[in-house]
Amino acid sequence: xxxxxxxxxxxxxxxxxxxxxxxxxxxxxxxxxxxxxxxxxxxxxxxxxxxxxxxxxxxxxxxxxxxxxxxxxxxxxxxxxxxxxxxxxxxxxxxxxxxxxxxxxxxxxxxxxxxxxxxxxxxxxxxxxxxxxxxxxxxxxxxxxxxxxxxxxxxxxxxxxxxx
Numbered sequence: 001x002x003x004x005x006x007x008x009x010x011x012x013x014x015x016x017x018x019x020x021x022x023x024x025x026x027x028x029x030x031x032x033x034x035x036x037x038x039x040x041x042x043x044x045x046x047x048x049x050x051x052x053x054x055x056x057x058x059x060x061x062x063x064x065x066x067x068x069x070x071x072x073x074x075x076x077x078x079x080x081x082x083x084x085x086x087x088x089x090x091x092x093x094x095x096x097x098x099x100x101x102x103x104x105x106x107x108x109x110x111x112x113x114x115x116x117x118x119x120x121x122x123x124x125x126x127x128x129x130x131x132x133x134x135x136x137x138x139x140x141x142x143x144x145x146x147x148x149x150x151x152x153x154x155x156x157x158x159x160x161x162x163x164x
Contacts, residue, residue, distance in 0.1 A: 002034060002122060002123065002124055002146075002149070002151075002152040003121075003122070003123050003124075003144065003146050004100065004120070004121070004122050004144065004146070005120075005121045005123065005128060005131070005142060005143070005144040006108055006112075006118050006119070006120050006121075006142075006143040006144060007118060007119040007121070007131070007135075007139075007140035007141070007142055007143075008111050008112055008116060008117075008118050008140055008141040008142075008143060009116060009117045009118065009119070009140045010116060010140075011115070011116065011117065012040050012041055012042045012043065012114075012115055012116065012117050013040065013117065014116075014117050014140065015038045015039065015040060015117035015118055015119040015140075016038055016040055016117065017136070018119060018135065018136075019038075019053055019055070021134050021135070022036065022053075022121075022131075023055070024134075025130060025131065025134055030130050031123055031130055031131065032123060032124040033121060033122070033123050034122040034123060034124060035052070035066075035067075035121075035122040036052070036053035036119065036120065036121050036122070037050060037051065037052045037053060037067045037071075037119075037120045038050065038051055038053060038117065038118070038119055038120070039071065039075070039112060039117060039118045039120070040117045041112065041113065041114050041115065041116055041117060042114070042115070043114045043115035044114075045114065047075060048071075048075055048112070048117075050067065050068075050071050052067055066155070067120070070100065070120075073105055074105050074108050074109050074112070075109065075112075104143075107143055108143060111141070111143065119140070122152075128142055128144065
């Protein structure tokens with residue numbers, strides 16, 4: 001089963017500092033990362049910066065389109081207005097079909113704010129405690145949504161990826 005987890009950090013730089021730790025956990029076989037992305041939101045910026053952590057993932061990675069659409073729904077929706085509201089609503093419905101529902105989006109939107117950052121991980125059979133225990137003191141708050149194999153396959157179908 002795949003798991004989509006979101007780890008919220010109390011600083012805008014926090015999520016970017018754990019890439020080395022994640023590589024180590026993966027090398028030790030403690031976690032298997034299918035895809036990862038970081039959202040960094042400096043306090044003085046109107047919107048967050050996002051990046052996919054390409055160095056952590058291999059052939060099973062989702063496309064950048066997935067992350068772009070997800071982050072757009074979470075962080076940019078109020079800015080986009082009614083012009084694309086219907087299209088975003090349709091996409092939101094498709095994401096809800098795979099376990100990324102309005103509650104998940106609302107929780108991330110509420111908690112990842114200016115001055116914070118977040119790490120988004122798509123992993124296989126992940127045990128959140130393994131990551132939590134490896135995070136620096138003060139760590140991060142865990143927000144998550146589980147995806148079963150069928151939901152992961154549907155997610156890949158939506159974004160033009162072959163199921164792994």
